[in-house]
Amino acid sequence: MHAHEEREWKTRKTRIDGRLQAQGWEVVPFDASRPLATYKSHAIEEYPTDNGPADYVLVSNGRILGGYSLDTAKQYPTHGSVKM
Numbered sequence: 001m002h003a004h005e006e007r008e009w010k011t012r013k014t015r016i017d018g019r020l021q022a023q024g025w026e027v028v029p030f031d032a033s034r035p036l037a038t039y040k041s042h043a044i045e046e047y048p049t050d051n052g053p054a055d056y057v058l059v060s061n062g063r064i065l066g067g068y069s070l071d072t073a074k075q076y077p078t079h080g081s082v083k084m
Contacts (some may be wrong), residue, residue, distance in 0.1 A: 012045075
């Protein structure tokens with residue numbers, strides 16, 4: 001892990017994960033073998049997108065609500081689609 005990646009990872013773990021959890025989101029790593037429908041109130045880490053992995057994708061009852069990447073401060077809105 002490079003210094004930049006380590007800082008980003010540490011920021012996510014120390015600042016963001018707790019905030020997501022406090023709002024009721026369960027933070028979990030991306031698992032390609034797990035169907036999207038099994039996620040109820042989850043923040044999935046490193047979710048693959050057409051633009052590279054989103055740091056977090058928020059999923060409610062199997063539906064992606066949106067995603068976020070700290071690296072570029074990009075938000076990945078979705079409109080009923082998994083592509084971001």
